[in-house]
Amino acid sequence: MGDFDGDVILRNLPLLWEGMQLTLLLTLLAMVGGIVLGTLLALARLSGFGPLSFVATSYINFFRSLPLILVIFWFYFLVPLALGRPVGGFYSVLIAFTLFEAAYYAEIIRAGIISVGRGQVAAARALGMRYHQVMGDVVLPQAFRAMTPLLLTQGIILFQDTSLVYVVGLRDFLTTAELIASRDGRLVEMFLFVAGTYFVICFLASRGVRVLQRRMAK
């Protein structure tokens, strides 16, 4: 262990940065997709229409009972088959993350909607607003403001979860580092660097969320 080689990290920084860009892109796209789909699922689950609510609830419980790795494998196998031609691993993985995260986002958003209070809904209805106006103009803006910290925290979890694309060999930050580590025989240096990088990013991000939360509470 006497021969710690920090140089291997510096030499490979451009490659690692490319990996990090893929990680960030995947996180961002899956987060946006997950929140949009999650909002629809939450509204469906809370709707008074039985079958719709049942379908949304089943979707959420189903995805929450599966390991993310299995979902990644499913779509890595399924998407090229469904399209009849090979697509890059990135799109399969993006679909897997979006559909998977939507189930988790839906539960956060549902709690946010419930927290708005029945009085608001009743008042909006009494003013003659239609469903999409009640939700779009009254409930969702308040709900989203209240749950911003939770949505961001889930985003940090998602950022960490994207490292699982390793199982299909997509070159995100972790996979790139692993490839360099085995190529140069520098496992200790690379993995410590990866752990440190993730730690700094996630630690600062969750601190930021906490500051935001405190400011909102005022």
Place this chain on the structure above:
Amino acid sequence: MNYNWDWGVLFRDPHLGWLFEGIAWTLGVALAAWVIAFSLGCVLGIMRTTTSPILRGIATAYVELFRNIPLLVHFFLWFFVVPELLPREAGMWVKREMPLPSFTTAVVALGLYTASRVCEQVRAGIEAVGRGQRNAGRAMGFTEWQTYRYVLLPVAFRIVIPPLTSEFLTIFKNSSLALTIGVIELTAVTRRIEEYTFQGFEAFTAATVIYSVITLTVITLMRRVERRMELPGMGGKR
């Protein structure tokens, strides 16, 4: 979409045997890691609520360290890095002689990681009991330890049954990460069947059904436990 359905592939030798072995490894990793996660998590969770700043600091540092690094990176750290950092003989022993290296590493990594999550649930449970109870205990002349033992913990542990159930389900699902360091658990088995036979639908459906069934079973079981443990007028549904 062209696809040749063949559900029989799951029941043909040796695939059925693989599936059962996969279930056994999944449950083995999950349960063994849960023992570590639960016991360490409870100790850390209590530490985070004590009056001692040193104990609180240690537990907080532990939680921050573990939850800000992805679980998969923890697996790699324990598998590739820790044996190198150990003293020479110990490192050699881990690499050459430790029984079931993949399994043991997976259990340690998953257990220590989940301990940080269990810690947060236990802390929330103790805080939910309320300051009044703690003050009342101390006013009665209980020591801090006695306040925990006879006042706070009996209620807190009932409060945390539902969140700890979902933590257990998380550890059960996260045990699939063990495949990255070579444990042939359920997800790895179905991936292998897909690679050998190209019957991906059947293989992944099998895993999906098995995971869902086990999840449902645990939820049903724990609801029953929760009802059994309920104290009349305390710590129930609020």
